[in-house]
Amino acid sequence: MPIRLEVSAMKTSMTPSPLADNRHAAAGYARKYFLPYWLNVVLILMKNMIGALLHIIPPFLSKYVLETVLPQQNWNLLIVVCICMVVAPITGSIMIIWENMWGRFMLTLSGKGRADLYNGIQHRPLEWLRHNRIGDLLTRILDDTHFITGMVNGHLGFMLFHVVTIIVGSSILLALQPLLASVVLILWALQAWMMSSYGRQIKRKAADTARHNSVVSETLRELVSGAAFIKSAGQEAKALRKVKECLRQEWEHTSRGIVAEHRVRLVNAVLNAAVLVLMYTAGGWLVLKESITVGSLVAFIAVYNWLRPFGMSMIDMTLTTLKIWPSFDRITEIAFSPAPPHEGVTPNGIVTLEVKGIAFRHGNRAVLNDISFQVKPGAIISIVGHRGSGKSTLADLLLRLREPESGSISLNGTPLADIDSAWLRRSVLCVTQDVLLRSGTILDNILYGSEESEPETIREAIRIAELEEWVSRLPDCLQTRVGEQALQISGGERQRISIARALLRRPAILILDEATSALDQGTERRLLTRLIENMKGTTFLFITHRLDIALRSDEILVMNEGRLVERGTHYELIRHPGIYRELWKEQDKR
Numbered sequence: 191m192p193i194r195l196e197v198s199a200m201k202t203s204m205t206p207s208p209l210a211d212n213r214h215a216a217a218g219y220a221r222k223y224f225l226p227y228w229l230n231v232v233l234i235l236m237k238n239m240i241g242a243l244l245h246i247i248p249p250f251l252s253k254y255v256l257e258t259v260l261p262q263q264n265w266n267l268l269i270v271v272c273i274c275m276v277v278a279p280i281t282g283s284i285m286i287i288w289e290n291m292w293g294r295f296m297l298t299l300s301g302k303g304r305a306d307l308y309n310g311i312q313h314r315p316l317e318w319l320r321h322n323r324i325g326d327l328l329t330r331i332l333d334d335t336h337f338i339t340g341m342v343n344g345h346l347g348f349m350l351f352h353v354v355t356i357i358v359g360s361s362i363l364l365a366l367q368p369l370l371a372s373v374v375l376i377l378w379a380l381q382a383w384m385m386s387s388y389g390r391q392i393k394r395k396a397a398d399t400a401r402h403n404s405v406v407s408e409t410l411r412e413l414v415s416g417a418a419f420i421k422s423a424g425q426e427a428k429a430l431r432k433v434k435e436c437l438r439q440e441w442e443h444t445s446r447g448i449v450a451e452h453r454v455r456l457v458n459a460v461l462n463a464a465v466l467v468l469m470y471t472a473g474g475w476l477v478l479k480e481s482i483t484v485g486s487l488v489a490f491i492a493v494y495n496w497l498r499p500f501g502m503s504m505i506d507m508t509l510t511t512l513k514i515w516p517s518f519d520r521i522t523e524i525a526f527s528p529a530p531p532h533e534g535v536t537p538n539g540i541v542t543l544e545v546k547g548i549a550f551r552h553g554n555r556a557v558l559n560d561i562s563f564q565v566k567p568g569a570i571i572s573i574v575g576h577r578g579s580g581k582s583t584l585a586d587l588l589l590r591l592r593e594p595e596s597g598s599i600s601l602n603g604t605p606l607a608d609i610d611s612a613w614l615r616r617s618v619l620c621v622t623q624d625v626l627l628r629s630g631t632i633l634d635n636i637l638y639g640s641e642e643s644e645p646e647t648i649r650e651a652i653r654i655a656e657l658e659e660w661v662s663r664l665p666d667c668l669q670t671r672v673g674e675q676a677l678q679i680s681g682g683e684r685q686r687i688s689i690a691r692a693l694l695r696r697p698a699i700l701i702l703d704e705a706t707s708a709l710d711q712g713t714e715r716r717l718l719t720r721l722i723e724n725m726k727g728t729t730f731l732f733i734t735h736r737l738d739i740a741l742r743s744d745e746i747l748v749m750n751e752g753r754l755v756e757r758g759t760h761y762e763l764i765r766h767p768g769i770y771r772e773l774w775k776e777q778d779k780r
């Protein structure tokens with residue numbers, strides 16, 4: 191059944207989701223991954239509770255020794271109590287083994303998180319990808335996820351233990367001496383309140399530092415990847431100045447963050463000392479008034495001293511969490527807002543493409559205006575025009591890398607938006623002039639996306655793309671690695687690799703956007719002839735400045751300033767004055 195292509199009005203999905211929506215999505219994500227492990231979480235909580243109780247036994251035993259064992263002068267009981275004092279906390283510590291066992295699922299979560307982040311980036315609109323700096327994205331994938339991973343793996347369980355311990359410890363303090371405990375707890379609450387207001391400052395500074403770190407990464411990436419260019423332009427000193435300035439700014443931001451953190455620690459130290467002084471003074475006064483026994487005060491102080499380090503490290507952990515929060519925001523900005531690839535209609539058979547009145551603008555500038563045309567299955571079409579007339583933008587729209595502002599594009603009558611996105615990626619392929627090679631071997635690069643191809647088909651593709659001779663001269667032929675040698679692979683060789691790749695993919699529609707511009711005209715002519723013969727049934731859209739292929743096209747679409755201004759065969763167009771005739775004459779002169 192022939193498939194027709196039609197473009198219908200589509201809504202743009204370029205606007206990124208607001209952060210609040212992303213946080214909501216992140217909460218859903220956490221639910222999705224944590225819920226299957228609810229039993230592990232409950233077990234860890236219970237273990238923490240029992241561990242906290244076991245750790246709190248020694249202070250009570252001290253009270254018992256002072257008030258009962260020593261007055262009775264019971265030597266045997268003293269030994270038993272002392273043994274219990276040692277065994278209880280050790281047992282509590284040994285229980286950490288269970289936590290390692292039950293908490294292992296957290297490790298897998300961090301891996302999934304990083305993969306989701308990459309998935310999020312991959313599914314963002316093209317415009318978003320082009321506007322975001324690579325350095326910034328890398329910082330998000332590597333540094334920000336590293337902080338979060340560390341937090342999930344190291345802190346979460348530990349924090350849980352601290353919270354449980356502090357709750358249990360505070361209850362015991364209240365049970366021992368309600369008045370004294372209230373004073374201590376009020377001071378602690380004051381400390382927590384101060385923390386939260388300083389915390390906002392720390393969070394802001396951390397966000398600032400994260401932003402600057404990503405600018406530094408981006409600048410360094412640019413300067414390192416452009417090192418050869420900088421050298422050839424004799425601009426090494428200027429580049430070095432830029433690096434130094436960048437690092438100076440980074441240091442300034444980091445040090446501002448450190449100063450803010452030190453201020454919080456100082457306030458904490460002062461408050462801790464105040465609590466201690468108050469507790470000894472009030473406790474001593476209560477003993478003198480005979481409101482409590484010395485044993486109770488000793489037990490109270492022992493519980494307090496045992497609890498204090500937990501409070502301190504809780505503050506440390508809260509500070510770390512606050513610093514990590516901006517990383518969390520930066521991740522949720524991309525990881526949880528992708529439009530998932532949707533499963534839509536899968537057109538069968540050959541494909542007819544129809545474009546109806548599409549318009550597109552880059553910012554405020556109209557780049558395409560009222561473009562309409564129809565392409566029958568297996569047709570050869572050339573899209574020509576002056577530079578900047580909108581040809582590549584049109585290709586982006588056909589590939590659904592961008593959405594038209596108005597108008598419609600459809601395949602066999604089904605709008606692109608309703609077509610299964612995986613099918614679309616497989617069936618509408620674009621080969622551009624700038625060919626990016628992946629790390630791996632030459633063969634990996636040819637097979638990318640068609641790994642299941644038969645050896646005979648691969649050989650044929652290599653032959654048609656005229657790669658045979660070049661490959662045979664490589665040290666390991668097809669198995670030669672691209673990585674370090676990438677720079678030595680010429681533009682023409684890269685373009686031929688991507689033509690071979692297209693041959694293996696056998697798309698329904700193949701767009702060649704200046705895909706053979708680096709080849710000499712003789713090679714280009716031969717290669718394209720073989721390509722067309724070999725891919726019968728495929729629709730070809732040639733975007734080109736060389737008009738050789740236009741001669742053999744079923745139809746030529748001539749674009750000017752975003753409009754389709756002429757159409758017809760070479761011989762029809764050449765007869766009348768117009769842009770095509772101008773272009774043809776210009777080429778003739780060359």
Ligand SMILES: Nc1ncnc2c1ncn2[C@@H]1O[C@H](COP(=O)(O)OP(=O)(O)OP(=O)(O)O)[C@@H](O)[C@H]1O
Binds near residue numbers: 576
């Ligand atoms: N991301 C972008 N933001 C703003 N303007 C853009 C963007 N991409 C392209 N343009 C502009 O849109 C216009 C059309 O660009 P396009 O690349 O589609 O033209 P083209 O006909 O393919 O040009 P060429 O023949 O030089 O490849 C140009 O003026 C270009 O500068």
